[in-house]
Amino acid sequence: MKKIVGIFSLVLLMSSCLNDFLEIEPLNTVSTEIYWKTENDVRAALNAGYVPLKDAYKKGFLNWYEARSDNFIGSSGGTNPYQNVCFNKLTAALPSCDWNAWYKLVSVANYAIYYIPRMGEVMAENRRDHLLSEAYFLRAYAYFNLYKIWGDVPLVSQPVLKKSDVYKPVRSSKESIMELIKGDLSEAARLVDDSETELYIYSPGALYALCTEVAMWNGDYDGAIGYSQRLYDLNVYTLEGTDFKKVCADPKTTDNIWTLKWSYVLDGANSIVTTYVNSGNLLVPTKEILEKWKEWGGADDVRRPATLDTTKITAYRDNHIVRMPVGCQIWKWSPGERLGETAYRDCYIPIYRLADIVLLRAEALNRKGDYQGAIDEMNKVRRRAGLAERLLSDYTVSGGGVDWLRIEDDILQERQFELYGEGKRWSDLMRTGRLESVMNAFYDGYITTYGGRGFIRYTEEWQRYWPVSQDILNENDKLVQTGNY
Numbered sequence: 001m002k003k004i005v006g007i008f009s010l011v012l013l014m015s016s017c018l019n020d021f022l023e024i025e026p027l028n029t030v031s032t033e034i035y036w037k038t039e040n041d042v043r044a045a046l047n048a049g050y051v052p053l054k055d056a057y058k059k060g061f062l063n064w065y066e067a068r069s070d071n072f073i074g075s076s077g078g079t080n081p082y083q084n085v086c087f088n089k090l091t092a093a094l095p096s097c098d099w100n101a102w103y104k105l106v107s108v109a110n111y112a113i114y115y116i117p118r119m120g121e122v123m124a125e126n127r128r129d130h131l132l133s134e135a136y137f138l139r140a141y142a143y144f145n146l147y148k149i150w151g152d153v154p155l156v157s158q159p160v161l162k163k164s165d166v167y168k169p170v171r172s173s174k175e176s177i178m179e180l181i182k183g184d185l186s187e188a189a190r191l192v193d194d195s196e197t198e199l200y201i202y203s204p205g206a207l208y209a210l211c212t213e214v215a216m217w218n219g220d221y222d223g224a225i226g227y228s229q230r231l232y233d234l235n236v237y238t239l240e241g242t243d244f245k246k247v248c249a250d251p252k253t254t255d256n257i258w259t260l261k262w263s264y265v266l267d268g269a270n271s272i273v274t275t276y277v278n279s280g281n282l283l284v285p286t287k288e289i290l291e292k293w294k295e296w297g298g299a300d301d302v303r304r305p306a307t308l309d310t311t312k313i314t315a316y317r318d319n320h321i322v323r324m325p326v327g328c329q330i331w332k333w334s335p336g337e338r339l340g341e342t343a344y345r346d347c348y349i350p351i352y353r354l355a356d357i358v359l360l361r362a363e364a365l366n367r368k369g370d371y372q373g374a375i376d377e378m379n380k381v382r383r384r385a386g387l388a389e390r391l392l393s394d395y396t397v398s399g400g401g402v403d404w405l406r407i408e409d410d411i412l413q414e415r416q417f418e419l420y421g422e423g424k425r426w427s428d429l430m431r432t433g434r435l436e437s438v439m440n441a442f443y444d445g446y447i448t449t450y451g452g453r454g455f456i457r458y459t460e461e462w463q464r465y466w467p468v469s470q471d472i473l474n475e476n477d478k479l480v481q482t483g484n485y
Contacts, residue, residue: 072086366408
């Protein structure tokens with residue numbers, strides 16, 4: 001046990017070298033003499049990677065993936081008001097501009113990728129391969145988030161083993177970052193053991209889910225179909241028999257593929273869920289989402305009352321962008337119950353659910369011209385939601401053709417409702433090229449109608465990405481700021 005705790009601490013020390021890319025002491029001597037000797041050593045080292053992953057989620061998840069979208073409106077109060085993010089008024093002083101937690105995860109993975117193949121025959125080959133697969137997966141997941149948030153970022157793919165390895169990295173192109181991600185996922189898929197069934201850490205399901213999403217970001221629809229099929233073929237996950245009310249409240253449903261485990265004692269309060277239920281109304285659902293949801297499914301859609309505290313949302317005033325409504329919440333982690341904030345400090349966060357991948361697969365099939373297949377996938381989600389199934393005839397146009405764009409619109413709408421609050425909306429808008437049109441219409445329409453002023457419309461590509469923390473720029477004079485921030 002002491003050795004496991006020791007390697008856990010050592011790997012975190014190793015990963016701290018990415019804090020400023022500057023003062024790094026070579027650690028290979030002590031690490032090879034004491035650690036990287038057994039399977040338990042590797043397991044402890046990889047476990048260390050989930051610590052900065054949680055730190056990253058605490059620091060920026062809501063800002064990066066929800067507050068910037070048309071899902072929420074933010075308060076103008078506090079030291080770092082969410083309204084600035086909602087209105088696209090980003091500055092390098094915001095805490096979410098700090099990418100260090102992601103690079104700590106990269107560092108953990110880099111050390112594992114370096115050392116695992118050099119450990120000799122200390123464990124069964126399939127175990128070594130699977131653990132190496134996990135390391136490639138973790139690095140890919142870290143860089144995929146860096147890619148989505150900042151675009152061009154430093155590419156650091158080797159561990160620091162000696163002083164000559166220390167350098168100040170520059171920002172690499174987002175295209176080169178994506179190539180690393182795809183290469184890492186290819187290696188992970190080659191090495192993975194499909195018999196593993198973890199939920200809170202790496203698993204084959206988590207890998208194929210990430211591979212599917214990355215393929216969709218690259219317009220690789222065949223790849224997305226293939227990887228989602230590999231996930232289906234695991235025969236572990238299903239939407240059938242799962243209650244939507246439990247997808248966040250109970251992390252062990254058959255819909256949940258990869259869930260971020262949370263402990264208040266070990267990880268601190270889960271600031272994501274506590275912000276959603278905060279009585280100070282830091283970040284609240286838009287009135288528009290409720291109205292859109294009512295029009296979409298009426299009273300039949302079981303997801304709406306299980307996600308939104310609709311009694312409070314209907315009480316929004318005409319100037320609610322300026323005077324935030326009181327007590328509005330999303331209660332997806334305790335559907336139908338308004339609990340005290342302390343009840344949410346240990347809530348787990350779903351990273352990937354089967355419904356997410358089903359709808360991505362539907363998008364891919366639609367893009368490949370398999371319209372019936374796309375509709376069949378979408379209907380899997382609609383059936384559980386209590387909605388009538390879509391028919392191919394719903395999308396038939398005069399002359400016998402099919403309006404594939406309307407199918408895609410409906411799939412994306414299902415994703416907004418199904419995955420509301422789970423960090424998917426902003427990524428979907430970016431991935432599908434709809435960000436500028438959707439968000440500018442949101443500003444010019446909804447925000448303006450209900451009293452919002454001072455937002456910044458999206459007119460340049462660099463505005464999609466976050467500024468880099470000024471502290472990080474001060475530490476590394478070779479880094480340049482994003483766009484005109």
